[in-house]
Amino acid sequence: MQFHVQGRINVIWQAAASDFAPLPSSGVPGIVWPAIPKGRDTETFAILAQLEMSQWWSPEALQRQQFRQLSELVRFAARSVPFYRRRLAQFGKQARNLTSADWRNIPLLNRADIQDAGTELTPNRSLQPHGETHIVKTSGSTGEPVKVRCNAVTSQFHAALTLRDHIWQQRDFSRKVAMVRRLSTELVSGLETGKVARWAAAYSSGPMIFRDVRELIDDTLRWLVREEPGYLMTYPTYLGELISRANDLGLKPERLREVTTFGEPVTDDLRALCRDRWAATVVDTYSAQEVGIVALQCPGRDHYHVQSEGVLLEVLDDAGRPCEPGEIGRVVLTPLHNFATPLIRYVIGDYAEVGAPCECGRGLPVIRKFLGRAMNMLKLPSGGHVWVAVSDSGLEKIVPLRHFQIVQLPNFSLRLKLVVERALSEDEELLARHAMTRATGHEFDVQLDYVDAIPRATSGKLEVVISEAID
Numbered sequence: 259m260q261f262h263v264q265g266r267i268n269v270i271w272q273a274a275a276s277d278f279a280p281l282p283s284s285g286v287p288g289i290v291w292p293a294i295p296k297g298r299d300t301e302t303f304a305i306l307a308q309l310e311m312s313q314w315w316s317p318e319a320l321q322r323q324q325f326r327q328l329s330e331l332v333r334f335a336a337r338s339v340p341f342y343r344r345r346l347a348q349f350g351k352q353a354r355n356l357t358s359a360d361w362r363n364i365p366l367l368n369r370a371d372i373q374d375a376g377t378e379l380t381p382n383r384s385l386q387p388h389g390e391t392h393i394v395k396t397s398g399s400t401g402e403p404v405k406v407r408c409n410a411v412t413s414q415f416h417a418a419l420t421l422r423d424h425i426w427q428q429r430d431f432s433r434k435v436a437m438v439r440r441l442s443t444e445l446v447s448g449l450e451t452g453k454v455a456r457w458a459a460a461y462s463s464g465p466m467i468f469r470d471v472r473e474l475i476d477d478t479l480r481w482l483v484r485e486e487p488g489y490l491m492t493y494p495t496y497l498g499e500l501i502s503r504a505n506d507l508g509l510k511p512e513r514l515r516e517v518t519t520f521g522e523p524v525t526d527d528l529r530a531l532c533r534d535r536w537a538a539t540v541v542d543t544y545s546a547q548e549v550g551i552v553a554l555q556c557p558g559r560d561h562y563h564v565q566s567e568g569v570l571l572e573v574l575d576d577a578g579r580p581c582e583p584g585e586i587g588r589v590v591l592t593p594l595h596n597f598a599t600p601l602i603r604y605v606i607g608d609y610a611e612v613g614a615p616c617e618c619g620r621g622l623p624v625i626r627k628f629l630g631r632a633m634n635m636l637k638l639p640s641g642g643h644v645w646v647a648v649s650d651s652g653l654e655k656i657v658p659l660r661h662f663q664i665v666q667l668p669n670f671s672l673r674l675k676l677v678v679e680r681a682l683s684e685d686e687e688l689l690a691r692h693a694m695t696r697a698t699g700h701e702f703d704v705q706l707d708y709v710d711a712i713p714r715a716t717s718g719k720l721e722v723v724i725s726e727a728i729d
């Protein structure tokens with residue numbers, strides 16, 4: 259306990275010693291400092307004030323409060339959500355708190371379970387105090403999307419965690435933010451009517467501008483140079499494309515200080531490339547539309563802290579046991595506050611490597627790396643699976659590459675699809691094959707396939723590895 263109190267004092271002192279002192283917007287005329295926020299901003303700050311403290315709690319203290327919240331969620335689901343009635347029957351009447359032993363006995367929830375359950379996952383009683391609901395469709399790259407209902411409460415926690423990220427990364431609220439992603443029709447129609455959101459809730463922040471990832475990349479680059487944003491938000495693979503094209507055209511977004519990435523795994527190569535070419539840091543976030551913000555990068559470090567105040571994240575091995583630091587397992591998520599579609603032990607399909615406790619002193623659990631979808635795996639002829647470590651392959655340094663995709667055919671061989679700047683020499687082709695051996699640790703049969711473009715999935719994401727050998 260002593261340690262955590264000490265840690266908190268140190269961090270407050272460090273914050274005071276830096277120039278980072280953003281002032282919230284005040285809702286009362288004539289009062290500027292300390293500001294008196296109004297409306298929804300008040301609630302966002304009330305949550306944030308608690309997050310400021312809870313980040314320094316011990317892992318045990320965090321887990322204790324998580325289980326208090328989970329007990330509420332599980333009891334509600336058992337009583338009021340048809341899908342969970344049988345699954346969670348034993349918890350419906352209990353007033354006592356859930357234990358971690360109880361928790362491990364709750365069955366996992368797969369994507370197919372959600373699709374099959376349909377409206378059975380919707381509570382049969384009104385949740386008025388949680389505000390109006392809206393439907394979120396996940397951007398699954400294959401198959402049917404999953405539909406989940408969210409509400410004002412989940413949006414409120416999303417706003418508070420987004421603000422925590424801004425504060426952790428000490429973002430300058432006066433700068434402009436540019437977002438390049440697959441834009442939804444709702445967002446596009448919102449932009450047409452001139453309703454552009456502030457990018458930082460509760461602060462008077464600079465404008466946020468948007469562009470669809472399907473626009474011509476050269477046009478998007480010129481737009482970035484012209485608009486001079488301080489921050490860019492986009493997919494990691496798209497950032498790689500932008501940097502390489504900017505290099506060809508001799509362009510550079512001069513005022514850019516940070517790129518916030520989402521939606522796909524980030525490689526160490528990309529972080530280094532962005533730092534070297536654009537003098538901008540990459541800050542990754544791990545979130546999912548149906549769950550919200552799950553993990554944020556620790557300030558000044560490349561690993562992530564689980565946002566335990568909003569979600570329970572489990573990393574489980576093949577036997578369903580929690581992974582230890584250094585081990586890789588399936589990500590299983592339970593958003594703590596979504597009573598509109600409770601997702602209890604949801605297997606999202608991504609993998610992660612558990613990290614050791616962080617030196618920063620925060621008690622929030624550490625994830626060293628998110629490895630993306632099971633689709634980043636290949637199947638071995640012997641029956642096992644292997645991860646593709648794209649950043650270890652060196653492929654991007656060997657050949658003049660714009661884009662690539664690894665497709666494993668049902669007969670286990672690999673097709674390396676390449677979008678290249680010029681034809682490769684025989685030596686380069688050989689190096690590319692060797693890179694595949696390094697990336698997989700196995701001697702797969704590799705066929706090189708030159709293509710003009712690799713289409714993005716409907717979600718806007720680019721799948722780097724696809725295996726047709728895995729069922």
Ligand SMILES: [Zn+2]
Nearest residue numbers: 556616618620
């Ligand atoms: Zn940390």
